[in-house]
Every structure is written in C-alpha cells, then in structure tokens.
Amino acid sequence: xxxxxxxxxxxxxxxxxxxxxxxxxxxxxxxxxxxxxxxxxxxxxxxxxxxxxxxxxxxxxxxxxxxxxxxxxxxxxxxxxxxxxxxxxxxxxxxxxxxxxxxxxxxxxxxxxxxxxxxxxx
Amino acid sequence: xxxxxxxxxxxxxxxxxxxxxxxxxxxxxxxxxxxxxxxxxxxxxxxxxxxxxxxxxxxxxxxxxxxxxxxxxxxxxxxxxxxxxxxxxxxxxxxxxxxxxxxxxxx
Numbered sequence: 001x002x003x004x005x006x007x008x009x010x011x012x013x014x015x016x017x018x019x020x021x022x023x024x025x026x027x028x029x030x031x032x033x034x035x036x037x038x039x040x041x042x043x044x045x046x047x048x049x050x051x052x053x054x055x056x057x058x059x060x061x062x063x064x065x066x067x068x069x070x071x072x073x074x075x076x077x078x079x080x081x082x083x084x085x086x087x088x089x090x091x092x093x094x095x096x097x098x099x100x101x102x103x104x105x106x107x108x109x110x111x112x113x114x115x116x117x118x119x120x121x122x
Numbered sequence: 123x124x125x126x127x128x129x130x131x132x133x134x135x136x137x138x139x140x141x142x143x144x145x146x147x148x149x150x151x152x153x154x155x156x157x158x159x160x161x162x163x164x165x166x167x168x169x170x171x172x173x174x175x176x177x178x179x180x181x182x183x184x185x186x187x188x189x190x191x192x193x194x195x196x197x198x199x200x201x202x203x204x205x206x207x208x209x210x211x212x213x214x215x216x217x218x219x220x221x222x223x224x225x226x227x228x229x
Contacts, residue, residue, distance in 0.1 A: 036218075045209060046158075046166060048218040061217045095165055102171050106213055108156045110177070112165035 002026035004035075004096050006116035013122050017084045022096030022113060024077040029054045032101035035079040036109065037070065041092040051099065052079055086120045093117050124148055126210050126221035134227040139200045143224045145193040145210035154214035157186055157195045160223075161206045169208075170195065202228050 008020035022035060029035060029052070036051040050070040051059040060068050069082045079096060094116050097109040125148040135141050145155065153173035158166035168177050170186040173193055183198045197204055205228045210221040 045220045045222050046211075047220070051218075059216055063217075097165075102175075106154055106172060108168060108171045108213060109166075109211075110168045110171075112167075115165050 002098065002111045004098060004111060004113035006094060006096050006113045008094075008116060008118070010117060011119050011121060012086050014087050014120060016086050017082055018086050018090070018118060020081045020094055020096075020116060020118075022079040022081070024079065024098075027098060027111075028077065029072055029074050029079075031055075032107075034099040034107060035072070035096060036099050037079075037081045037094060037096055038109070038112075039090075039092045039094045040115075044092075046095070049083075050081060088120045091118065091120045123217055124151060124212050124215060124219055126212055126219055128208075128210060128221035128224050130224060131222065132225045132227070134229055135200055136229045137200055137202060140196065140198045141200065141226065143195045143208055143210075143226075145188075145195070145221050147191045147193075147212060147214075150190045151212050151214035153189050154212055155188070155193050156211045156213065157184075158209045158211060158220075159204075159206045160209065166209060197226075200228055204228060 003025045005023045034053040037049040038046045040046045052070045052072045067084045072079045097112040099107040100110045127146045129144050155173045157170040160166040174186050186195045207223045207225045
C-alpha cells in the first residue's frame with residue numbers, strides 16, 4: 001500500500017524557516033518516480049512548489065526557488081522541504097505527493113499525503 | 123507559464139444527471155493534462171491522466187477528452203459522492219499549474 005505522510009510544525013513565526021518531512025511507504029524513489037510538494041491556501045487551487053526525481057533531478061517553482069530546498073534520503077524514504085523567510089501569505093495546507101511516469105516525459109501526481117496545515121503567525 | 127482556465131467555477135446538478143467541465147490552456151499541451159477530485163478536508167485524488175485515460179479504480183461514469191488547448195471532464199449518472207471540487211492540472215512544462223477549480227454541488 002502506497003502512502004505518504006507529512007510532518008513538521010503547524011505554526012511558524014514570520015521570517016522563520018519551515019521544514020517539512022514527507023515519509024514514504026510502499027514505494028521507493030526508483031526509476032520513473034518523483035516526489036513533490038504542493039500547497040493550497042483556503043478556497044484556492046493547489047500550487048506546485050518543488051520536485052525531486054529518482055535520478056537526482058530537482059525542479060522548483062521559479063518564483064519561489066530562492067526560498068525553497070528539496071532533499072531526499074532514499075535510505076530512510078524521506079523527502080524534506082525547507083522554505084525560508086516564511087510570511088503570512090505562506091499559510092496553507094502543504095501536501096507531498098508521488099509523481100509517477102505514466103508515459104514518456106509525462107508524470108502525474110497519483111498518491112498524495114493527507115496534508116499538513118501550516119500557519120504563519122507571530 | 124501555462125495558465126489553465128476552468129469553466130464554470132460552480133455547477134449544481136441532480137443525482138443521475140450529467141455535467142461537463144471545461145479546461146482551457148493558454149498554449150498547446152498535447153495530452154499532458156490530468157483531472158483531480160477534491161472533497162473538503164482531503165487531498166486531491168487523480169481521476170484522469172494523459173487527458174483521457176481513466177485511472178484504475180475510478181468509476182466509468184467519469185470520462186474526459188481533449189488535446190492541445192481544450193479539454194473536458196464529463197461526469198454521467200451523477201452520484202451524491204461526486205460532490206467535490208474538480209481541478210485540471212498540466213504537466214507539459216514548468217511550472218506545473220492547476221486550473222482554478224470547479225465546485226460541483228449535487229442536489
């Protein structure tokens with residue numbers, strides 16, 4: 001059974017760094033697999049943030065790239081996202097999700113974690 | 123960036139009915155599109171990938187079509203559990219983007 005689970009702080013103060021961990025179960029970051037982070041503000045569409053692939057390729061949303069770092073630990077089946085300089089606009093639910101290659105060059109997020117509510121407030 | 127515009131933003135339909143949601147991309151994306159269903163408090167769930175391929179386990183009353191810049195998701199024989207928000211999602215180029223969502227209410 002494939003599952004992902006996010007963990008980390010539920011509240012961070014403005015200007016602090018957020019560190020979220022995604023624990024993977026039932027699959028590994030092998031060929032054709034990536035893990036990404038997506039966030040969603042209340043009543044808004046999901047917003048993709050970052051991706052790490054099995055082959056060490058990494059992608060970031062360009063407008064947030066300066067604040068984001070995604071790393072993977074394949075021995076522990078973890079994927080970690082850090083986001084610096086948090087501000088109230090970053091409040092929302094943060095999801096990690098598995099991205100699977102369904103066709104040449106086409107990956108889709110097919111399994112998602114339950115999501116983690118993060119509030120930025122002093 | 124590729125923008126995805128969904129219409130309508132809200133739909134109300136009866137049990138047993140049929141609805142169609144449209145997603146338009148600002149540039150051609152071939153079949154690099156997925157559809158997701160999200161119920162409140164839950165993560166999005168993948169229904170359709172490669173524009174028209176039904177994911178295993180998803181009821182056959184869901185169908186989708188399209189290529190290039192225009193895509194549609196159709197739900198036939200609507201059931202109460204279909205009440206949710208539906209998002210299209212393009213995987214053609216970075217940044218990956220989602221449509222604004224269509225909230226579906228089942229009367």
